[in-house]
Amino acid sequence: MAEPIILFEKVNKWFDGFHVLKDIDLQVAAGERIVICGPSGSGKSTLIRCVNRLEEHQEGRLVVDGVELGDDVKAIEQVRRNVGMVFQQFNLFPHMTVLENLTLAPVYVARKPKAEAEANAMKQLERVRIAEQAHKYPLQLSGGQQQRVAIARALCLTPHIMLFDEPTSALDPEMINEVLEVMIELAGQGMTMVCVTHEMGFAKAVADRVIFMDAGQIVEQAPPEEFFSNPKSDRTKDFLSKILGH
Amino acid sequence: MKKKSWIRKNLFANAWSSLATIVFAVLVVAYLPGLLNWMVVQAVFGPNVDACQAARGTGACWGVIAEKWRLIVFGRYPHLEQWRPALATVLLLGLLFASCVRKFWTLWLVPAWIVVWVVFFWLMHGGLGLSVVPTDQWGGLPLTIMLSTIAIAGAFPLSIFVALGRRSKLPAIRTLCTVYIELVRGVPLVSILFMASFLFPLFMPVGKSPDVLIRVIVGLILFWAAYLAETVRGGLQAIPKGQLEAAASVGLGYWQTQRKVVLPQALAIVVPAVVNTFIAIFKDTSLVTIVSLYELTGALSIALNSDANWRPFKIEGYLFIAALYFTFCFAMSRYSLWVEKQVHHG
Numbered sequence: 001m002a003e004p005i006i007l008f009e010k011v012n013k014w015f016d017g018f019h020v021l022k023d024i025d026l027q028v029a030a031g032e033r034i035v036i037c038g039p040s041g042s043g044k045s046t047l048i049r050c051v052n053r054l055e056e057h058q059e060g061r062l063v064v065d066g067v068e069l070g071d072d073v074k075a076i077e078q079v080r081r082n083v084g085m086v087f088q089q090f091n092l093f094p095h096m097t098v099l100e101n102l103t104l105a106p107v108y109v110a111r112k113p114k115a116e117a118e119a120n121a122m123k124q125l126e127r128v129r130i131a132e133q134a135h136k137y138p139l140q141l142s143g144g145q146q147q148r149v150a151i152a153r154a155l156c157l158t159p160h161i162m163l164f165d166e167p168t169s170a171l172d173p174e175m176i177n178e179v180l181e182v183m184i185e186l187a188g189q190g191m192t193m194v195c196v197t198h199e200m201g202f203a204k205a206v207a208d209r210v211i212f213m214d215a216g217q218i219v220e221q222a223p224p225e226e227f228f229s230n231p232k233s234d235r236t237k238d239f240l241s242k243i244l245g246h
Numbered sequence: 247m248k249k250k251s252w253i254r255k256n257l258f259a260n261a262w263s264s265l266a267t268i269v270f271a272v273l274v275v276a277y278l279p280g281l282l283n284w285m286v287v288q289a290v291f292g293p294n295v296d297a298c299q300a301a302r303g304t305g306a307c308w309g310v311i312a313e314k315w316r317l318i319v320f321g322r323y324p325h326l327e328q329w330r331p332a333l334a335t336v337l338l339l340g341l342l343f344a345s346c347v348r349k350f351w352t353l354w355l356v357p358a359w360i361v362v363w364v365v366f367f368w369l370m371h372g373g374l375g376l377s378v379v380p381t382d383q384w385g386g387l388p389l390t391i392m393l394s395t396i397a398i399a400g401a402f403p404l405s406i407f408v409a410l411g412r413r414s415k416l417p418a419i420r421t422l423c424t425v426y427i428e429l430v431r432g433v434p435l436v437s438i439l440f441m442a443s444f445l446f447p448l449f450m451p452v453g454k455s456p457d458v459l460i461r462v463i464v465g466l467i468l469f470w471a472a473y474l475a476e477t478v479r480g481g482l483q484a485i486p487k488g489q490l491e492a493a494a495s496v497g498l499g500y501w502q503t504q505r506k507v508v509l510p511q512a513l514a515i516v517v518p519a520v521v522n523t524f525i526a527i528f529k530d531t532s533l534v535t536i537v538s539l540y541e542l543t544g545a546l547s548i549a550l551n552s553d554a555n556w557r558p559f560k561i562e563g564y565l566f567i568a569a570l571y572f573t574f575c576f577a578m579s580r581y582s583l584w585v586e587k588q589v590h591h592g
Contacts, residue, residue, distance in 0.1 A: 054491050073499075080497040091492035095510045095589070104506060105496035150492075157496060 003066075005030040005161060005192055006051060011060035013046060020046050021057065022216040030160070033193045035203040035224075038213035039239060044196045047213065048163050051194065052083045065160050081109060084154025088166040090146045092138035098125070098149050099134040102156045110157060117156070124152040128182045144175030148182055155186075162186065164195040198243055204228065212236045295555045302558065310550070310559040311566050317549035318563065321385015321540040327377065331388040334369040337362050338391060346581055348588075366392070381459040385540035385548075387570065393466065393541060394528040400467035401527070402520070405474030406513075410504060412479055423475070430472035435533055438465045443537035462534055470527050477519045481512030514589035521582035525575045542567050 004027035013021040020043045028034055036044045049055040050062060053069050053076045062069045064079045093101050102121035106112045112120075125131040128148040138146050147167055154162060164183065168176045180202050187193055187206040197203070203210050203224050210227040212220045212235075220227070220236045228244075231237045257267045288305025290297045291312065298307035311318070320328045341362040344350045370388065372378040411423035430438070442465035447455040455461070485508050493503040513520070535544035546563050550556055 052495055054494060077497050077499065080495060083495075085492075085495035087488060087492065087495075089486075089488050091486075091488040093489065093492070093507055093511075095514065105498060108502050108506065109497040153496065 002029060004028055004063075005032075005065055006194070007061070007063040008047075008050075009061040009063075011050065011057045011062055013043075013050065013055065013057045013059075020216050021050070024060070024218060026211070026218065028161075028192065028194060030192055031190050033187050033191075033206050033208050034195065034211060035207040035209075036194065036196045036211045036213060037198055037200075037203070037239070037243075038219075042213040043216040044213045045165050048165055048194055048196050051161070051163055052080050052085055054085075077109075081105075081157055082159055083161045083163060084157060084159035085163040086147070086150050086154055086165065086167045088169050090138070090143070090150045090170070092146055092150055092153070094138050097135050097137055098130075098141075101138065101149065102153050105153075106156050121152070121156055124155045125149070127155065127185075128152045142175060143171045144178045147171065147175075147179045151179075151182055151186070159191075161192045161194065164193065164197065166196050166198075168197065168199055200228070200244060212239065214239070298556075298559060306565075307559040307562050310556050310562050314549040314553075314556060314563070315566075317386075317552075318542070318546050318567065319386045321389065321545035322383045322548065323385060323388075324377075324379060324383065327372075327379060330369040330372075330376065330379075331384070331386070334366045335388045335391055337369075338366055338388075338395065342395065381457055382538065384459070386545040387542050389534075389539060389541040389545075390528075390531050391574075393463065393531040393534060393539075396463050397466040397470055397527050397531070398524050400463075401470035401474055404467065404471035405478050406509065408471055408475035409478035409482055412475065413482060427472045427475055430469055431476070435466075435469050435530060436536060438469045439533060439537050441465070458537065459539065462537060462539060466527075466531075466534075470523070474520065474523055477516050477523060478512065480519070481514075481516035482508065484515050485511050510589075514586075517582055517586050517589065521578055521585075525578055528574060528578070529571060542570065 006026070006028035008024045008026040011021055011024040012019070022043075024047060026047075036048065038044045046055055050057050050069075051064055057069075065082050067075050067079050069076065069079060092098075093104070096104065099118060099121055102124060103114065103117040106117035106120065107114055110117075122131055122134065125134055128151055130145055130148050130152070133141055133145060133149070138149065141149065151167075167183070168179050171179065176199070180199060183193075183195070183202065184206050193206075195202075195207075207224050209221055210224050211218055212227070212231075212233075214235050220231065220233050222230075222232075227236075228240065231240055258264045284304070285306050288301055289308055290301050290305060291308045293309045293313035295309075298309050301307060316325065316328060320331050323331050341358060344358065345355060368374065369376070370379065370384055370392075371381070408423050408427060411419045412427065414420045414423070439462060442461040443458055446461055489507055489511070490503060493507045498506065531541055532543040534541055535547070540548055546567050550560055550563055
């Protein structure tokens, strides 16, 4: 395996004494698509949020895109410029239009000229098929539309890695597909993706590897065919039977 | 028919509504004629002391305004030089008005603010061809408007930094801001003004203390910044954590996040509360009278107390300055509604 783009080495994290990540070892290769699943409270969101340091780890080594994450603010900002993130609750900036949401970071972080940033933003909006809403405010859009805008916002910095933290969990059922379609398209374009989700159809369709977490540990990881047809641990079997069993 | 249903719906919708309508109607019928009689019919409008004395108790004496308006509006400022505060105030009000209009929100406002304030203080204070008028002779409406404008323009930005500081991750800054807010907010404005005026010079080398007006302005800014900081902090608390995370995830630093993401939303939420405080700041400038700065209310007292003939007509005087205060406060209130509309999206 070539130099991994994300490297967890014996990473540990505590929330006020609660051991939320236990000895996490994980390597993600460039271009790889990872799906992380597990029961709530298993630490999967925390793990993904450590990658762009929305959460800090207390022990172990975490290297993202060649930069080791620690207290160095400049290093953190560099990693964040190269890592896009999509949140469960979209987290669009409600006081800005869609276009302003997309150009904010390119203009103020990457120091791109406004015209260039806007042209690129429109391109990304077309990519998520929502260009006609560019001048609306987020709260005027449906949940699915907002999440697609959020994906476009993350893409505007041309990230090397995309993180998705339960991107469809807050959506009405009929809007889940429009978001998944965009994510599948993105996966097809060679983007490195780490995705926390319970959409097992998505995992089967695009994941190179599925990771199952429980109680702060990586319990099992395998390619999707193997993961779904032949889970090894009892905890994985139990989890899969619960989410696939109806 | 239409009129009838309107009356039914708005005045007699139910028993309580009907009762309220009747009570108000009775009050209006009972008191309005008397009030109008006093304010208009029997009132004396000319500056005629004898006529006013004769009408005492039955009609208002608006003559007191006609006679004393220059003292009320300009305080002890030398009579022949009063065109200077008048012009300075007009300039300042023009600047404030322009600053409130979206069309003028360009970088030109910055030099405009500097130029108008320089000219304002030159006109008020003198020098360069104008006779010098020391600050203890400034007074009336120009002083009220100047003090409240500087207090607001100074305290509001400061309050934002203090509010951010109180939520800072750095313990030293957080403690400093918290102590400042609690200390300053915990004492009456009057005592701050006393300290600025009488206590502060005791700690300074004789003759080295800055002018009392400057000390009072600093006191006002520090006092109101502590108040506003808590209002602003209320807005900051209302911003969901997800907004900060989204800003961080696209690489915005602390100040960029505050300026572009947090403050625009937080300040939009607190517009009504902030303008509420602005109105209080404007009215509470009247407290500087106690340190011998005769702004509008102080100037009114001087104007009436210095003349035994006109002294009885205080009510008319207070009604006059109440109308002035109301005009400014109502304008601020309406402007705040407009601002609220501008910042509301989706």
